[in-house]
Amino acid sequence: MEIIFKINKLKKFANDYSKCCKEMGKIRAELYHKRLNDLRDAETLEDVRYLPGRYHELTADRKGEWACDLDHPYRLIFKPYENPVPVTSDGKFIWSEIKCIEIIEITDYHH
Numbered sequence: 001m002e003i004i005f006k007i008n009k010l011k012k013f014a015n016d017y018s019k020c021c022k023e024m025g026k027i028r029a030e031l032y033h034k035r036l037n038d039l040r041d042a043e044t045l046e047d048v049r050y051l052p053g054r055y056h057e058l059t060a061d062r063k064g065e066w067a068c069d070l071d072h073p074y075r076l077i078f079k080p081y082e083n084p085v086p087v088t089s090d091g092k093f094i095w096s097e098i099k100c101i102e103i104i105e106i107t108d109y110h111h
Contacts, residue, residue: 001042002100004081010103031070032106045098057093065104073108
């Protein structure tokens, strides 16, 4: 799958593991790189759906975005980069047709 970065800093961390560790800490950096590698290795979003990391769609004011777990309570947030985003006639996202995502942020959205 193709990955786009909304924030240049997250792209830099994706390409420089030591800088990522220094800024995020070893555990979060390891998980960030693991999730990115899983996403890169996937052909579509469906391929990561049941991998470790609990990839899931968000709801309410974050509808249209996805999250996967990093170190608790932090999540990697991303959204499909397709235009238009593939959906069924009843508005459900078609995970198997999403081939490009945009990494938005790493955050704890629960607080």
